[in-house]
Amino acid sequence: YGTLARAAAARPVKVGVIGSLTGAVSVWGRVTRDGATLAVEQINAAGGILGRPVELIVEDDASAPDTGVRRARKLVLEDNVDVLIGVNHSGVLLSILEQLPSLNKVLIGTCATSAEATVQRFNKYIFRVHSNSDQEGMAGALYAAGFPYRRWSVIAPNYAYGYETWGSFISYLKQLRPDIQILDVQAWPAFGAPDFTSHITRLRAARPEAVVSAMWGGDAVNLIRQMRRFRFLDGIALFSPAALALDVLYALGEEVPENLHSNAHGYWFEAPQAGREQANRTFVEAYYARFGEYPHSTAHATYTAVWTFKKAAELAGTTDTDHLIAALEGLEVDFPGYKGYIRKEDHQVVHDQAWGRTVAAGELPFKRRIADLRWFKGEDITPSVEQVLRLRESGQQPEYYRYIIGA
Structure with a gap:
């Protein structure tokens, strides 16, 4: 048992990110990747998640729903990621959403805004830390x-x-x-x-x-x-x-x-909510130092999603899907620019x-x-x-x- 426990502790926590890295909105895919990259680097520097290092795996959906589905399945079934994060295009999000029950994996959306995802086509695996349409x-x-x-x-x-x-x-x-x-x-x-x-x-x-x-x-x-x-x-x-x-x-x-x-x-990177000035300034300065540009809204949301996953996993004491869902429901979300919370009934973040x-x-x-x-x-x-x-x-x-x- 001790050997198995040590092996589990050494195994990295894997975060799978999906974004539109090519095509008409390729910048949005890049900043999705960059926001996740900064969060993972900071989390690893602080000891990882549950004492384990975090490995980031990024896939390009090319803003195509069928490609997005293939990339999501690859991340879960081949790479064995613990969570899916990202997605820029609403058509891609709605297609991946249909796969989540069979994949038994949480997706934390950070950009695609279609309200259908958390209303008519909702399932328990979809969460969103970005405002919807x-x-x-x-x-x-x-x-x-x-x-x-x-x-x-x-x-x-x-x-x-x-x-x-x-x-x-x-x-x-x-x-x-x-x-x-x-x-x-x-x-x-x-x-x-x-x-x-x-x-x-x-x-x-x-x-x-x-x-x-x-x-x-x-x-x-x-x-x-x-x-x-x-x-x-x-x-x-x-x-x-x-x-x-x-x-x-x-x-x-x-x-x-x-x-x-x-x-x-x-x-907007210059305009945090009152009370979030220092947290936002720290994020903006770190992002600019790492990537040489100011943070896009989707970088902000994806950065937050990775930290939110860490918070939920450590509250649950595991990255197991059902325990992760329970921890995410109702969770307070600490964005650099403002605070919000995830509603239990629709898994939609609410923030000013x-x-x-x-x-x-x-x-x-x-x-x-x-x-x-x-x-x-x-x-x-x-x-x-x-x-x-x-x-x-x-x-x-x-x-x-x-x-x-x-x-």
Whole structure:
């Protein structure tokens, strides 16, 4: 028995990370890997998990659901990882989600935001330490309600993330501002499409006062460049959860218009929640020293996910799946930038969220920052447990799908 115990203690704890390391959102895959790398290095320097060293294994899903499933199965069945972490694309997440019961492995999501994962298609193995599309949409609506815009439309990718981001945003805004008009002309380009000319032309002809964009990664870069070329944003306000994630700012710099409204996909490295200033500063400085750039929201979430796995495993005293699930449910999550907790009923993290607008920042490498931030309480931007359970039991789409036209 002593020999077996010593062998188990020497065996590394294996963390399997899945990200989109190639394709239109490859930067998001890279920062997923980098956030996990920094966490694993720090954890190993502090003695590991349960006294065991941590080994990081990273796989590329190329933003393709079938590839993501193969990579997840390889990590569990061949590499024998103790936990899965990451996933950038919602289509990939929803496909891997279906495999988790047979794999008997926890996945802690850190980027893909489709609310379906923790609502209609929930299973006990999925956890998320990143805001979902409902939370981002509701926070955006609370922020947007303070502006005078009445005529609204959308440009978003033609899959779950795009539908849910727009649907939650505009349906909640309609509750707050019954006077708004939701235009019938909407744009639903395919993920990874290089040319948005026809969509921009159609939207401009419809004369919206404000547009919600759920484009992200390389798609957001291309969209903003093409909008500038057509002077689309002259007189039209743009609200976007992901368009000010740092990959877009690093790529565009001064091409990013001022007064673009965003939450930077849930985390802005300069703006922690009150009380988290020192923890955030320590993280930002360590990340910059290691990778030579400021931390992206997904690096922040993935870094947090690895530390959250450590916290849960040590509370449970094991990396066994069932014990890990029990430890994660209701767990307080210590992000560098803010605090949150994982709800037991849907395994969705709840934390406060801020929106703001772009202003010039000549001293930063990407020449823009988010200013005039408004924070919203996590409980105010998260559907209630009762709402989640009712929708899950009904098996139906949320009512906000009626606002999705032409997708």
